[in-house]
Amino acid sequence: MLDASEGYTTEDGRKIGGVVMEMKNITLRFGGVIAIQDISFDIREGEIRAIIGPNGAGKSSMLNVISGFYHPQEGEVWYQGAKRPPMKPYEVARQGIARTFQNIALFEGMSVLDNVMTGRIRQMKAGMLAQAIWRGKAEREEVENREFVEKIIDFLEIQHIRKTPVGRLPYGLKKRVELARALAAEPSILLLDEPMAGMNVEEKEDMSRFVLDVNDEFGTTIALIEHDMGVVMDLSDRVVVMDYGKKIGDGTPDEVRNNQAVIDAYLGVAHD
Amino acid sequence: MPEQLVFATEVFLNGLMAGVLYALVALGFVLIFKASGIFNYAQGVMALFAALTLVGIMEGQVPFAHLINAIFGTEIHHFGWHVPGLVAIILTMVIMVALAWIVNTLIFRHLVNQEPIILFMATIGLAYFLEGFGDIMWGSDIKKLDVGLPQGINLWIDETTFNIFDYGFFIDNLDIVATVVAALLVVALVIFAQYTKQGRAMRAVADDHQAALSVGISLNFIWVMVWSVAGFVALVAGIMWGTKSGVQFSLSLIALKALPVLMLGGFTSIPGAIVGGLVIGVGEKLFEFAIGPLVGGATENWFAYVLALIFLVFRPQGLFGEKIIERV
Amino acid sequence: MFYREAGDFKTSYSDDSQTFPIKFDRYRYYVVLLVAFAVVPFIINDYWVNAVFLPFLIYAIAAIGLNILVGYCGQVSLGTGGFMAVGAYACYKLMTSFPEISIIIHVILAGGITAGVGVLFGLPSLRIKGFYLAVATLAAQFFLVWLFNRVPWFYNYSASGQISAPERTVLGVPVTGAETQPWAGYLICLVFVFACAIIARNLTRGMAGRKWMAIRDMDIAAEIIGVNPLKAKLSAFAVSSFFIGISGALFFAVYLGAVEVGEVFGITKSFLVLFMVIIGGLGSIFGSFAGAAFLVLLPVLLKNVLVGAMGWPTDLAAHLEFMIVGALIILFLIAEPHGLAQLWRVAKEKLRLWPFPH
Numbered sequence: 001m002l003d004a005s006e007g008y009t010t011e012d013g014r015k016i017g018g019v020v021m022e023m024k025n026i027t028l029r030f031g032g033v034i035a036i037q038d039i040s041f042d043i044r045e046g047e048i049r050a051i052i053g054p055n056g057a058g059k060s061s062m063l064n065v066i067s068g069f070y071h072p073q074e075g076e077v078w079y080q081g082a083k084r085p086p087m088k089p090y091e092v093a094r095q096g097i098a099r100t101f102q103n104i105a106l107f108e109g110m111s112v113l114d115n116v117m118t119g120r121i122r123q124m125k126a127g128m129l130a131q132a133i134w135r136g137k138a139e140r141e142e143v144e145n146r147e148f149v150e151k152i153i154d155f156l157e158i159q160h161i162r163k164t165p166v167g168r169l170p171y172g173l174k175k176r177v178e179l180a181r182a183l184a185a186e187p188s189i190l191l192l193d194e195p196m197a198g199m200n201v202e203e204k205e206d207m208s209r210f211v212l213d214v215n216d217e218f219g220t221t222i223a224l225i226e227h228d229m230g231v232v233m234d235l236s237d238r239v240v241v242m243d244y245g246k247k248i249g250d251g252t253p254d255e256v257r258n259n260q261a262v263i264d265a266y267l268g269v270a271h272d
Numbered sequence: 273m274p275e276q277l278v279f280a281t282e283v284f285l286n287g288l289m290a291g292v293l294y295a296l297v298a299l300g301f302v303l304i305f306k307a308s309g310i311f312n313y314a315q316g317v318m319a320l321f322a323a324l325t326l327v328g329i330m331e332g333q334v335p336f337a338h339l340i341n342a343i344f345g346t347e348i349h350h351f352g353w354h355v356p357g358l359v360a361i362i363l364t365m366v367i368m369v370a371l372a373w374i375v376n377t378l379i380f381r382h383l384v385n386q387e388p389i390i391l392f393m394a395t396i397g398l399a400y401f402l403e404g405f406g407d408i409m410w411g412s413d414i415k416k417l418d419v420g421l422p423q424g425i426n427l428w429i430d431e432t433t434f435n436i437f438d439y440g441f442f443i444d445n446l447d448i449v450a451t452v453v454a455a456l457l458v459v460a461l462v463i464f465a466q467y468t469k470q471g472r473a474m475r476a477v478a479d480d481h482q483a484a485l486s487v488g489i490s491l492n493f494i495w496v497m498v499w500s501v502a503g504f505v506a507l508v509a510g511i512m513w514g515t516k517s518g519v520q521f522s523l524s525l526i527a528l529k530a531l532p533v534l535m536l537g538g539f540t541s542i543p544g545a546i547v548g549g550l551v552i553g554v555g556e557k558l559f560e561f562a563i564g565p566l567v568g569g570a571t572e573n574w575f576a577y578v579l580a581l582i583f584l585v586f587r588p589q590g591l592f593g594e595k596i597i598e599r600v
Numbered sequence: 601m602f603y604r605e606a607g608d609f610k611t612s613y614s615d616d617s618q619t620f621p622i623k624f625d626r627y628r629y630y631v632v633l634l635v636a637f638a639v640v641p642f643i644i645n646d647y648w649v650n651a652v653f654l655p656f657l658i659y660a661i662a663a664i665g666l667n668i669l670v671g672y673c674g675q676v677s678l679g680t681g682g683f684m685a686v687g688a689y690a691c692y693k694l695m696t697s698f699p700e701i702s703i704i705i706h707v708i709l710a711g712g713i714t715a716g717v718g719v720l721f722g723l724p725s726l727r728i729k730g731f732y733l734a735v736a737t738l739a740a741q742f743f744l745v746w747l748f749n750r751v752p753w754f755y756n757y758s759a760s761g762q763i764s765a766p767e768r769t770v771l772g773v774p775v776t777g778a779e780t781q782p783w784a785g786y787l788i789c790l791v792f793v794f795a796c797a798i799i800a801r802n803l804t805r806g807m808a809g810r811k812w813m814a815i816r817d818m819d820i821a822a823e824i825i826g827v828n829p830l831k832a833k834l835s836a837f838a839v840s841s842f843f844i845g846i847s848g849a850l851f852f853a854v855y856l857g858a859v860e861v862g863e864v865f866g867i868t869k870s871f872l873v874l875f876m877v878i879i880g881g882l883g884s885i886f887g888s889f890a891g892a893a894f895l896v897l898l899p900v901l902l903k904n905v906l907v908g909a910m911g912w913p914t915d916l917a918a919h920l921e922f923m924i925v926g927a928l929i930i931l932f933l934i935a936e937p938h939g940l941a942q943l944w945r946v947a948k949e950k951l952r953l954w955p956f957p958h
Contacts, residue, residue, distance in 0.1 A: 067824055068824075069820075069824060088823070088828075089823045089824045090823050090824070090825075090826050090827055090828045090829070093824060093825055093826030094826050098825065099824065099825075101821065105818050105820070105821030105824075106817075106818075106821075107813055107814050107816075107817035107818060107821070107822070108817050108818075109813060109816065109817050109883065110810070110813050110814075110817065114810055114813070117807075117810055118810050118811070118814050118822075118825060118827070119825065120807075121807065121811070121825065121826040121827060122826055124807045126806075126807070128803070128808060128835060128839075131802060131803055131806040131807065131808050132799045132802055132803055133799070133802065134802040134806070138802075138806060139614060141807075142613075142614070142617065142806060142807075143612070143613045143614050146613040146616075146617070147613065150613075181825065182825075185825070185826070311731050338913070338916050339916065342910075342911075342912040342913065342916055379930055379934070382934045383933065383934060386933075387730075388730055388731055389676055389730050389731050389734065390933055390937065392676075392730075392731040392734065393676075393874070393878060393929065393933060394929070394930050394933045394934075396871060396874075396929065397925075397926045397927070397928075397929030397930040397933065398926060398930060399926070400871075400922050400923075400925050400926030400929065401922070401923050401925075401926025401927050401930070402926070403919075403922050403926070404919040404920060404921070404922025404923035404924075404925075404926060405919075405922075405923055407915075407919040407922070408916065408919045408920065408923065412915060412919065528738070528867070531735045531738065532735075532739075534735075535732065535735055535736065539732075567750065567751075568750035568751065569750070570746060570749070570750065571746070573742050573745070573746045574739065574742035574743040574746050577736075577738055577739035577742050577743065578739050578743055580735075580736070580739070581724060581736045581739040584724060584727065584728050584732065584736060585723075585724050585727050585728070588727045588728050588729075588732065
């Protein structure tokens with residue numbers, strides 16, 4: 001498991017690479033409440049990794065630990081073969097970890113295009129002065145990155161709303177714009193926090209297709225949290241199951257489905 | 273006792289009294305903020321408006337006399353009667369309640385659920401409007417306000433301290449009255465907020481508009497009530513400050529004095545407003561006494577703000593404010 | 601009819617992101633520039649320059665500056681008057697210390713110094729938000745005014761405590777001091793306004809502007825997608841104060857000529873510029889111009905109509921102005937938080953479809 005060079009091949013024949021990120025014995029406490037207790041798992045290059053669990057299992061906290069918003073009291077985060085020192089969320093983002101949010105966190109006052117362009121912060125480095133006169137590097141950068149962003153916009157089929165202020169969009173489209181913003185960062189790991197929450201069946205299918213396409217087309221590593229078991233089992237290559245802050249299962253969807261602890265803790269209750 | 277220390281003690285006592293008045297204005301802020309999330313910049317102007325109205329009624333001024341004279345070319349100013357202080361105070365209170373109703377109906381009902389900063393800017397607009405309105409209604413000349421409060425040096429304190437320190441403290445009777453009134457008002461407000469039905473409803477509204485609505489609390493009633501209470505506090509503050517230094521434009525600037533008090537005390541805390549007021553009242557007087565002469569004086573203009581600013585950087589929620597928790 | 605974007609195809613992304621993507625807008629912009637630079641200077645007199653044009657241009661710079669901070673970055677500041685004072689006093693000290701250097705350089709440097717002071721007072725914005733910050737910026741307002749009032753070094757130990765601008769020339773033409781011709785003062789301010797507006801526009805349409813707006817709309821999310829909140833907020837404070845400093849310097853050197861700090865750069869100035877931004881439109885460069893024009897013209901209009909034509913006393917007109925401004929602020933916040941700029945946009949939308957209703 002720890003050998004970074006080792007990979008595996010999925011059922012549908014995709015090659016999964018070595019370990020990109022590894023969580024080692026993470027424990028996160030809020031005062032007396034233990035949100036995450038001694039959890040370890042890894043994320044491999046090119047795979048779709050899911051974290052599932054009932055409400056309050058600590059999934060979102062886990063995602064927040066990965067994106068640097070929470071700092072765990074114990075444990076280590078290893079990223080691209082090196083131990084990650086405690087950093088601010090924006091530093092984590094600049095290392096190539098992009099995410100979406102459970103309760104959409106778009107910039108409501110800006111157009112779709114501007115929202116997606118904010119995803120390119122990592123790639124745009126022109127100084128304030130260059131931007132002020134809008135010549136040379138600043139202008140070149142703006143155009144180059146616009147080209148890339150337009151590709152993402154095409155890919156997610158949101159060309160028609162490019163210049164619409166995000167505040168006016170319906171929920172499903174907002175979710176897609178948020179995905180576009182995260183993708184625009186060309187992330188090495190894409191974190192999706194309940195990408196299908198609050199969607200109807202049709203929108204869920206659309207979103208699942210986009211997630212699979214993203215993984216397929218750009219080879220993006222994806223870690224996602226999801227409530228909808230059906231979706232998770234269809235989409236993901238490997239699944240971590242959490243309950244009350246502890247890890248109770250880890251493996252392929254089939255392994256997890258047959259894991260007695262998982263059935264007891266999560267699914268089993270309903271089947272009793 | 274060394275001479276400097278005696279002087280400092282006198283400065284301290286005067287600062288304490290000034291602090292009580294700051295606290296009084298700050299209380300008006302806290303009340304509205306707790307119940308509606310509105311940070312009412314117009315509180316100071318409300319005090320000015322209340323004082324103007326009080327003087328106007330007592331003196332029998334014709335409202336809008338200047339405007340009427342300008343439009344119709346008349347020369348009217350006074351009705352020619354005088355109203356006793358107590359009656360005038362009651363009439364002024366009626367006007368303040370009416371003002372509360374108008375402010376709520378015309379402005380803040382339309383701004384429900386807006387961001388606090390938008391509400392704040394709206395109250396700045398209200399302050400401007402009310403200032404112009406008050407001046408047009410009653411004229412902008414400096415007026416003397418006398419509702420029969422005792423004024424001038426307190427001879428008893430002067431004599432007693434003279435006997436002890438060989439130096440008589442100058443403590444104004446009015447300041448003593450103000451301190452007592454403010455203390456009573458604070459107690460009354462705390463009892464009102466904690467133990468009456470309306471007070472409970474007010475706190476419920478402050479917590480969650482919709483939840484309060486769903487258990488049958490009338491939001492409009494609560495808001496008008498809160499603005500009325502703030503109007504009452506403004507009236508009391510207006511009487512105190514107006515008696516002390518005349519009813520004039522600068523009275524509205526006490527709002528600016530109360531702001532750092534709130535930053536220090538926390539915007540949602542009644543005890544915070546009191547402690548903050550005392551700390552700033554004493555602090556600025558002592559600072560001016562000790563450091564002022566070295567840097568050219570008039571440090572009262574900024575001391576409170578800089579103190580509050582430095583304090584906020586280390587404790588953003590203020591002395592007694594609730595801790596701010598951020599989540600994604 | 602004329603106002604169409606149909607048929608006006610963009611073939612490159614830089615065309616698409618230009619300031620006036622619609623041809624009609626672009627031409628109108630050129631016409632306005634032409635009139636402002638080549639026609640107005642020949643026809644204005646002393647009254648128009650001092651009552652309308654100079655205050656409008658200078659307040660427009662201040663409003664653009666404050667709009668960057670409030671409208672784009674979402675950090676409300678009530679310290680504008682204090683920062684304008686920094687610009688004015690910095691300019692004065694530079695003018696009197698280095699008389700051989702061009703006034704243009706001095707004004708720009710004054711902006712730079714103000715930017716530094718702005719960053720200093722912007723530091724608390726990392727801990728304090730919303731109106732807490734607004735109140736905190738009052739500290740800057742009161743402290744700075746007090747400083748310039750009480751420390752004689754700033755006013756060169758003059759007996760009156762005032763600062764007054766010595767005569768300085770640009771290309772041999774006096775632009776400050778008593779000898780200044782109306783057109784000269786106007787043109788120098790116009791050049792600064794023009795440059796400031798272009799810089800502001802470039803910054804707000806690029807990455808800097810996006811970072812500011814991201815902080816404004818949702819600061820936590822902005823940080824998680826990679827915006828450094830420290831840098832974004834402080835850069836907004838710096839740029840904003842830079843413009844405000846320039847406007848303060850021009851206000852003192854070109855417009856008033858002599859300044860008593862408490863009177864000119866008091867808290868009312870802070871509110872005035874904030875009102876310009878609110879009425880004009882939060883987050884709009886055009887709105888800054890519209891708001892400045894509105895609040896400069898309103899008193900002039902009231903004075904001419906009420907005092908001039910109807911013979912009212914001056915103070916009554918002034919009080920009425922207070923009421924009108926206050927009521928307008930509330931009205932705009934309730935009905936149109938994006939101000940005159942949004943009304944203008946709506947009018948353009950209608951014009952675009954004209955003569956058809958939909």
